[in-house]
Amino acid sequence: xxxxxxxxxxxxxxxxxxxxxxxxxxxxxxxxxxxxxxxxxxxxxxxxxxxxxxxxxxxxxxxxxxxxxxxxxxxxxxxxxxxxxxxxxxxxxxxxxxxxxxxxxxxxxxxxxxxxxxxxxxxxxxxxxxxxxxxxxxxxxxxxxxxxxxxxxxxxxxxxxxxxxxxxxxxxxxxxxxxxxxxxxxxxxxxxxxxxxxxxxxxxxxxxx
Ligand code: ITT
Numbered sequence: 553x554x555x556x557x558x559x560x561x562x563x564x565x566x567x568x569x570x571x572x573x574x575x576x577x578x579x580x581x582x583x584x585x586x587x588x589x590x591x592x593x594x595x596x597x598x599x600x601x602x603x604x605x606x607x608x609x610x611x612x613x614x615x616x617x618x619x620x621x622x623x624x625x626x627x628x629x630x631x632x633x634x635x636x637x638x639x640x641x642x643x644x645x646x647x648x649x650x651x652x653x654x655x656x657x658x659x660x661x662x663x664x665x666x667x668x669x670x671x672x673x674x675x676x677x678x679x680x681x682x683x684x685x686x687x688x689x690x691x692x693x694x695x696x697x698x699x700x701x702x703x704x705x706x707x708x709x710x711x712x713x714x715x716x717x718x719x720x721x722x723x724x725x726x727x728x729x730x731x732x733x734x735x736x737x738x739x740x741x742x743x744x745x746x747x748x749x750x751x752x753x754x755x756x757x758x759x760x761x
Pocket of ligand 1: 569595680713714716717741743
């Protein structure tokens, strides 16, 4: 297994999560060099898989011969018919279907709370989903998925993490994801589970060539 994994993301919260998940294995997480100067990928896929593949394939072309991981992820809330789903990063944007514009975390959380106002706790089930695509030289080699099941609180709790973490209560440990360190979050999170599935794939894949 190689000791360094390149991740194609503009989201520093994801990088911190991956670092937390990789640390127990002695693996270093690195961003793609000069990531911010690469042309952005428009995330217009209908599924997490489609967007993850699109990002991994496009960004892997910038680092020939290297394995590149891209993450597409989001929150599915049952009472909202699975929203925000693939639109999680831009849920509060004026036009959530315009794939270019990401909204900020606080505004996204405020919209979720507005939409769930008056919905009782027993109908606030939600899950985080993370799909990772592994690509090399513009071709996807594998996709893996991880999920985490929880509840949406009526008010934010905790200062760690990013995105919807302060609203996402994980019953198994009685805390929100924003009340966990990166190492703790990786134990329970969709991203930690997907990263471990990626490591299992690496252990069996023939990565020569
Ligand atoms: P990249 O595409 O550059 O990786 P992004 O933030 O735009 O960064 P996505 O399109 O995959 O990434 O959107 C994911 C959004 O889903 C993210 O911005 C959060 O709003 C939410 N999300 C995903 N994983 C999360 C997590 O672990 N905790 C909280 N929110 C999360």
